[in-house]
Amino acid sequence: MNINATLINLYHVCPRECWLHTNGINMEHTSDTVYDGKLLHETSYSQRAEKYTEIELSATLNDEITLTGKIDFYDANEKIIHETKRSDKVEEAHEWQIKYYIWLLELNGIENAQAILEYPTLRHKSLVVLNDADKQHLLSIISAIAQLKESDICPPKINAKICKSCSYYELCYIDE
């Protein structure tokens, strides 16, 4: 079974969104937020590609689960991941996605990496590090995602503020 950074992120936003995504129900093409994010990535930060490296990582957990992740901007000299996002509405999910990347680096023999999470449009940035408790949390989340992937039952709606900007909004609430 494969688990990637997108699933780690989505699970922290909404387990239902994670389930819909992992079952191939994708509506991101209808999401302005996703388009906006791609535009931010391709325009504002194109110069970063010259300075930092893009790396793809993988690791196997208990001979059962393959963990994968692609870091777009990695400073190999300083061991710092640079991650940019437009909105901080799901900042916690962003942080766990990045902690997952740091952990993947560690599983590949790169110890003590850190990350800078930036919201350029908000002029806000924060340092993200990984500790032992974070690793335990990631292990439990990976186990929960593995169960979710094997389940035929779609988790309940979360009825949260974030639903209004979710690409699955119509699918979730069309009958209400």
Ligand code: SF4
């Ligand atoms: S609309 Fe809300 S409940 Fe539905 S998938 Fe998105 S975040 Fe989850």
